Amino acid sequence: MNLFSTFRVAILALLLNKMRSFLTVLGIIIGVGSVIAMVAIGEGAKAEVQRAFDKMGTNLLVIRSGSAQTSGVRGGAGSQPTLLWTDVDAIRKETLYVTKVSPSLRQNVQILGEGKNWTTSAEGTTPEYFEIRNWTFQYGGPFNEQDVTTKAKVAVLGGTVVDNLFGNAADAVGSTVRLNNVPFEVIGVLSRKGQAATGQDADDVVMVPAGTFAAKVQGGLRQYLGGSIYVGAATPEDTRKAQAEITTLLRARHKLRDDEPDDFTVSSLAEAASARQEGTETMTRLLAGIALVSLLVGGIGIMNIMLVSVTERTREIGLRMAIGARPGDILIQFVIEAVVLASVGGLLGVGLGFGVATYLSSEFGWATKIDPQIVALALGSSALVGVGFGLYPAHKASRLDPIQALRYE
Amino acid sequence: MTEPILEATDLVKTYTMEDVEVRALRGVSLAVRPGEFVSIMGTSGSGKSTMMNILGCLDRPTSGSYKLAGKEVSKLGRGDLATVRNKVLGFVFQSFNLLARTSAQENVELPMVYAGVPAGERHERAIASLEKVGLGKRLDHTPAQLSGGQQQRVAIARAIVNRPKVILADEPTGNLDSRTSIEIMALFQELGRSGITIVLVTHEPDIAEFTSRVVMMRDGKVLSDVTQNPTDARAALANYKEGDA
Numbered sequence: 001m002n003l004f005s006t007f008r009v010a011i012l013a014l015l016l017n018k019m020r021s022f023l024t025v026l027g028i029i030i031g032v033g034s035v036i037a038m039v040a041i042g043e044g045a046k047a048e049v050q051r052a053f054d055k056m057g058t059n060l061l062v063i064r065s066g067s068a069q070t071s072g073v074r075g076g077a078g079s080q081p082t083l084l085w086t087d088v089d090a091i092r093k094e095t096l097y098v099t100k101v102s103p104s105l106r107q108n109v110q111i112l113g114e115g116k117n118w119t120t121s122a123e124g125t126t127p128e129y130f131e132i133r134n135w136t137f138q139y140g141g142p143f144n145e146q147d148v149t150t151k152a153k154v155a156v157l158g159g160t161v162v163d164n165l166f167g168n169a170a171d172a173v174g175s176t177v178r179l180n181n182v183p184f185e186v187i188g189v190l191s192r193k194g195q196a197a198t199g200q201d202a203d204d205v206v207m208v209p210a211g212t213f214a215a216k217v218q219g220g221l222r223q224y225l226g227g228s229i230y231v232g233a234a235t236p237e238d239t240r241k242a243q244a245e246i247t248t249l250l251r252a253r254h255k256l257r258d259d260e261p262d263d264f265t266v267s268s269l270a271e272a273a274s275a276r277q278e279g280t281e282t283m284t285r286l287l288a289g290i291a292l293v294s295l296l297v298g299g300i301g302i303m304n305i306m307l308v309s310v311t312e313r314t315r316e317i318g319l320r321m322a323i324g325a326r327p328g329d330i331l332i333q334f335v336i337e338a339v340v341l342a343s344v345g346g347l348l349g350v351g352l353g354f355g356v357a358t359y360l361s362s363e364f365g366w367a368t369k370i371d372p373q374i375v376a377l378a379l380g381s382s383a384l385v386g387v388g389f390g391l392y393p394a395h396k397a398s399r400l401d402p403i404q405a406l407r408y409e
Numbered sequence: 410m411t412e413p414i415l416e417a418t419d420l421v422k423t424y425t426m427e428d429v430e431v432r433a434l435r436g437v438s439l440a441v442r443p444g445e446f447v448s449i450m451g452t453s454g455s456g457k458s459t460m461m462n463i464l465g466c467l468d469r470p471t472s473g474s475y476k477l478a479g480k481e482v483s484k485l486g487r488g489d490l491a492t493v494r495n496k497v498l499g500f501v502f503q504s505f506n507l508l509a510r511t512s513a514q515e516n517v518e519l520p521m522v523y524a525g526v527p528a529g530e531r532h533e534r535a536i537a538s539l540e541k542v543g544l545g546k547r548l549d550h551t552p553a554q555l556s557g558g559q560q561q562r563v564a565i566a567r568a569i570v571n572r573p574k575v576i577l578a579d580e581p582t583g584n585l586d587s588r589t590s591i592e593i594m595a596l597f598q599e600l601g602r603s604g605i606t607i608v609l610v611t612h613e614p615d616i617a618e619f620t621s622r623v624v625m626m627r628d629g630k631v632l633s634d635v636t637q638n639p640t641d642a643r644a645a646l647a648n649y650k651e652g653d654a
Contacts, residue, residue, distance in 0.1 A: 005522055016510060319506045322467060323567070324495020324523040326488045402467050406506065 003336075010337040013309075014344075024305040025345030028385070031294025032346050032378045036353020038287045039374050041360065044367035046280045053269060059239045060132060063091075063229040063246060066263035081224035082263040087253060088229055094249055097233050097242035102129035105213050105227035111206055113165040113177035113186075120161050122179055122206050124213020124227070132232040140173040140188030148209040153216070155184040159192040159203035177206075182216045184208060239268055295381055298345065299389035306338050306393035317397050318405025331398040338390020339383050346382025350375050412479065413440040414574055414606050415464060420473035422459050422629075433459040434470070435629040441608065443574070446601040446639065448609045448617040451626035458579070460626065461610045465498060465577045466490045478574055495523050499568030503580035505560040507552040507567075513539060514548040517567045524571055538566040542596060558589035565596060569605070576600065578609040582616055588649055594619040595642035619645075 014021045065082045085103075092101045105124035110117055129135075130142045143154045157165075157172055166172045169189050176183050193202040208217070218226050231246065233239040243266050250264055310317070317330055325333075357368040422434040433456045441447055451457040462468040463475060466482055467490075475483040482493055494500075499520075507516045517535040526534070539545055542562040552560050561581060568576050578597070582590035598619060601607055609620060617623045618640045625632040 002525070005528075315506065316508060319508070320519070320523075321491060322465070322494060322500050322506075323520040324491050324571075326491040326523075328488065329491075329523060403462050406502065 006333055006336050007340065009333060010340045013337055014341060020305065021341060021344075024301050025298070025341055025348070027301045028295065028298035028342055028345030028382055029349040029352060031291060031298050032349025032382060033352030033356065035287055035291035035294070036350055036370065036374065036378060037356035037360070037368075039284060040353065040357035040368040040370045041366060042280055042284050042287065043369040043371055043374075044361070047369050048367045049280070059233045059236060060269045061231040061233070061239060061243055061246065062267050062269070063087075063231065063250070064265050064267070065225075065228070066261075066265065081226050082254065083225040083227075083229060084223050084253075085225050086223070087225065087250060090249060090253060091229065091231060091246060095242060095245045097238040097245060098231050099234055099238075100128045100132050100230075100232035102126045102132055102230050103210050103225055103227060104129060104230050105210060105218055105225070107213075107218055109179050109206070109217060111161065111165065111177055111179055112181075113172075113175065116165050118161060118164040120158075120204050120206055122208060122213065122217055124208055124210040124217065125230075126210050128232075129207075129230060132230050135193075136191045138189045138191045139170055140186070142188060143209050148211045151211040151215050152209055153182065153184045153212060154187045154209065155179070156188040156190060156207040157186055158190050158205040158207075160201055161204060161206055162189055179206065179208070180217060184212075243268060291378070291381075295385050298382075299342070299385040302338055302341055302386065303389040303393060305341075306334060306390055307396070309337070310334065310393050310397040313397075314400065314405045314408040317400050318402045318408065321400070321402035322406060327398040330400075331394045334394030334397050335387060335390045338394070339386035342382045342386030342389075343379065346379045349382070350378055353378075411442050413476075414443045414478055415439065415441040415608070416474075416476040417460075417464065418474045420460070420463060420470045420475065422456075422463065422468070423471045433629055434463075436473070437626075437629070437631055439624065439631065439634075441575075441606060443606050444601065444604055445622055446597065446607045446609075446620045447622045447624060448611055448620040449624045449626060450611060450614070450617055451632075452612065454628075455626040456629040457610050457626050459629075461577060461579055461608075464608060465500065466493050491523075495520060495571060497574050499571065499573035499576040501561070501564050501568050501576060501578040501581045503583040505552070505557075505564045505584070507560055507563055509553070510551055512549050512551055513544060513555070513563045513566075516552075516563055517570050520567060520571045534570055535566075538570040539563070541569070542566045556589075557585050558592060561585065561589075561593055562596065565593075565600075569600065573605070575606045575608065578607065580610055580612070582611070582613070587615075588646075590616060591619075591642050591646050591649060595646060598639070598642050 063083065088101055088103050091098055102125055107122055108119060109122040110119050111122075126148050127142050127144055138159070140156070142156060143152065146152070147154055155177060157177070159169070162169045162172050165177065166175070172186050172189050175186050177186055178184070190203065190205075190207075214226075231242060233242045246266050247262065251262065254263055256263065320330065354370065357370060360366045361368040417437060417439045420434050420437045421432070424431040424433060437456070437460060439460075449457045449460060459468070463470050466477070466485075469485075469490075470483050473483065474481060477493065478497055482490065485493065508519070514532070514535045517538050518531045521531045521534065536545070536548060539548060542565050544559060544562050544566065547555065547559065552563070555563065576597075581597075582593055585593060594616060597607055597609070601621075607620075609616075611617055619642050621639045622634070622636045624634045
């Protein structure tokens, strides 16, 4: 008996009892459906987190000054400036995996423009910073290296600052704003990033050349760099290597003995991102566990109904044997029937999952993402459940004695 | 004399039911030549059903030899017996045993499905077979849409479709009225004339009259084995119209 006719016989047998077949696979439909839907939501959330971190800049390291320790009282990170301006150049020149380096000095300032005022975060930096952090421009452009060295009084505004000072973003470029009463010429407006992954408004910022910032805004730290250093690398792998490189380099430059702790921290955004992803990953694993249980329950339902079916069709089995079906033919027939049953359940479940995911994303704006791998996995495991739970009833059918089966009432 | 197509020698069959030994066959020998139309008669408990099951390769004897078409089959396993049943034998049962909600044509195709006959040839042969039993116009009817006599004709069409050497019929007229019974016997006689060997189990002497040899069994042994001139079922049918009610 070839496989095609076996499939046909199995489908016909299931169609004879449509309602019963449907109820039998309902467990699998709901199990697979809920898993597809929930994984779609989980994957959607994961993709959302990934996008947020991508906006902040990928393959990024942040070097902060270490904590100050005075008479046993330890301040937090950055409580004492330990990073030097020369560290920036050293990192640029003496490392292999670092592609971009930029200082970032931050301080809250009051900004005045067009007769309005606003308190925001001023950031002193270099042109490379825009590349490291994936900043693009809506109007105008960034300042250049020369502006940094000549301490030019130019500024780049974030979207939120523009909103609060100007009616129209296009008017901002070319106008003058005052930071702590020092006039700056606006040369660019940043494209919006929205809320950062950390929850802050990434657009509430005004950027000025690092040299200007040190001289006019921050003041008085001389060779120390009163902020952090941002470092970019080419790939996640390079980022990890750069992290080790920088640690070694800075320890040597800061003349730390082996038993002394680092007086700086090198943290990577990838680490923070993966920590967040781990949360969703745990969720996904939990869902997979629920899927397994629901498939198991569905499988038991299938086994139950297959046993009923074998008993009901005892005479048919006897007849098939009498006219030449080998035990193997009977076995395959019933296994295929269980597989068809389970796979149809899996397919309907995938359909249900799609439906629910689409509904959730359209109705509530939830980010959902359907992974073809999960769909394949769901279908594959339902078919496997069919084989697993169909085997026992099928074996029972194939061991029937044809004489007794033919006489069965 | 031609070689026997069925040759059973000293068949013994013993069942153990709840520690009690039942000796269903106590040394039965039977040889049937090609083209013979044999009826096996006997009361219930005579061993005729057991005999039929062994002849039909559905069961194996406890001891003794059974050669079918020259080949010893009494020691074959389940799978090989199934192949023998499929290729050499055709079955007709008292209760027809057609698949419900399945068309006559598909019922007849079933043995060929297990023989691995391609679909196109299966359809052709099933149709030819149904035409042979006079149901060429009822290919799409399901058993529920057919009378008892018609259902048994479908079963006969199914039995002959794989071109068997022997047809085994177990009380084929047991569920039919007497007129339809004679019609079915006429069909069997027709098949016998075309060269198929037929072995039939019945407890009705009227039915045995249409066969060419009557084997009487009692207590697991052959009581008598008589060759006779069979009554022509066609003629009986013609008389039936005028005669009995």
